[in-house]
Amino acid sequence: MHIVFDCQPIHHLVTLDKDLTRPQYVAAQKQALHAYRLVKLSQYLGRNIQASELLKTEHGKPYLPDLAFNHSHSQQHYALVMSRTQPDIGVDIEDLNRKVRFGALAQHAFSQHELQAWYASGQDTCYWFQIWTAKEAIVKAAGLGIRLSLNTLETNVRFGYMQGEMQHPSLGAFEYEHRVLDAALVTIAWRKSQSRPHITWA
16 A cells, blocks of 8 residues: 655745735635645646546545545645545644643543543643644544544554554544654554555655
């Protein structure tokens, strides 16, 4: 299996008028990132992909008949994963300098085991982002969006480790890998199979 990964600072991809209102800025940034996604999908498949070709799963996850993909962005970074061989992939990225109410969000979104493990780590912020992005990436890989309460999802992320796997009664088994890139933490998740996929840069 093979997964292709691309990550870029958003300011390299999007140049927007600073006089835009907040809603206008968000809409323009979304359009620019979707255009970049089409460029990367086209490059990977070796043909020109149009937005009209994108299909959606029952829960709204976009895909192509011959290519699975998923993307995520933070305030400062954009991440994209693509695969011809692994249909269930997901990605989530967060800036490590993002201001977060770590304790409050952990109480709401972490399982009891994850919460205890985070406390045991000394409330390490990078570890917090590993748990958080693993949850998001796994749910996206499963194609459920936000239809699952995050505190019911036990990720098994271990402090000090950059890989892991988990099992959920509704979702099945997934593996994931964390990477720290340019002051951001990204997690790529995929449905577990007999062989671990090879992940390469786009």
